[in-house]
Amino acid sequence: MSSRRMAAITGSLLTASFSAVMILPCTAVADDQGPASSKGGKAVDEAPAGVELSTTLPSRITVDNSSQKTAITATVKNDGSKDSGGIRLLVVGFDGLKVINVQGCSAIAEKDLPEGSNSGFSCPVGSLAAGRSKSYAVDATYDLSKAGKICLPVQTTDGKKTFWQQGPVPFGTTNPSPNAPATPLLLGTDNKPVGPAGDQLPKTGADRDVTPLGAAGAALIAAGCAGLWWARRRQEG
Template sequence: MSSRRTTAIAGSLVTAAFSAVLILSCTASADDQGPGSSQGGKAMDAAPAGVKLTTLLPSKISVDNSTQKTAITATVKNQGTKDSGKIQLLVVGFDGLTVKNVQGCSAIGKNDLPAGSNSGFACPIDNLAAGKSKSYAVDATYDLKKQGKICLPVQAGDGKKTYWQQGPVPFGTTNPSPNAPATPLLLGTDNKPVAPSGGELPKTGVGQDLLPLGAAGAALLTAGAAGLWWSTRRPARQLRG
């Protein structure tokens, strides 16, 4: 076999191996958050006929212990038989979980945030076709010394009705790992905060109970004596600040 042919074959093998590594790396990265889950979600106001809106959150996320940064994928789906028309997805953070940015969305003004929340973004959607979904990359931080929750309401485009609401649902771990590079958190798990003294910190956070507000068409999130009122007095465009 000539040296030129040997070199060509070797080059092809290297290229194939490199491509395989890329494919495997991309696959592993895409699967980091596990399958999506609608845990903690509930239908609220009646959606238009033929429209069935739900949301999905990853089953697990990972928090960098040095920077407190984490990434979350928030997905809204139309499982109905008709197009949704104008809607909006809200991404709201509570307690230890702070939403820093949602790609393609606008921050909700501080005065328009629900009581008890620390951050939020509004994602307007002109139309979500039947059977389709739309996902958003969410950049967040998580203070592991606290509990942390996230909420995904899906509203009419004008914000006057809430068709679906997931959460506030917690991400957390019962086995903190402060000395590791990152801490994995599971959806639907109350976080066990890391206390410097070794003792457990007092629990904080808004509960997961969901109640429809009724005729006003907004969402009321209850946690014992603490309630969260989503005001519908301002149109959706003002909510986005």
């Protein structure tokens, strides 16, 4: 075989190897969030006849151990037979889980955040047709030395009624991986932080009982909380 032909074959092999290296890592780090789950959710105020609203979160997320970044898909859906009318979705973070951005949504001012939360976004869903859903890409960080929780209330656009609320529900792991590139967290699992007292969950508030979040008037105003969680102010009459 001539040296010229050998060089050509060697070059082709190197090119193929380089292509494989460029492609494979992308596949390896893809975050499989598993099936969507409505765990930790319940109906609150009665929805209009024919409207059945709920939300879902991924059953699993992955936190980058160096940057603490993670991605979450929050979905609101209408499984009823009629359009929902105007609604909004809130995405609110607690403790170690901080919501950095939600695509297409507006940040809730710090003074208007519910007590105990560290971040939140309001998403104007509009009227959701029967049988339809709408998903939002949530960018967040997760401090693995703490517990971390997220809450998804679905409200009327003026915040006077909360038709559904998922959470505050935790993401966490009982098997932290401090030396791994990333740590997988499961929905509905309390986080067990890494450290000397890793067998003891930090005391960050009361229990996880869910009470609904609402707002007085059209503006998004923080409602109080019972301990860490939510208490809803409702306009009478």
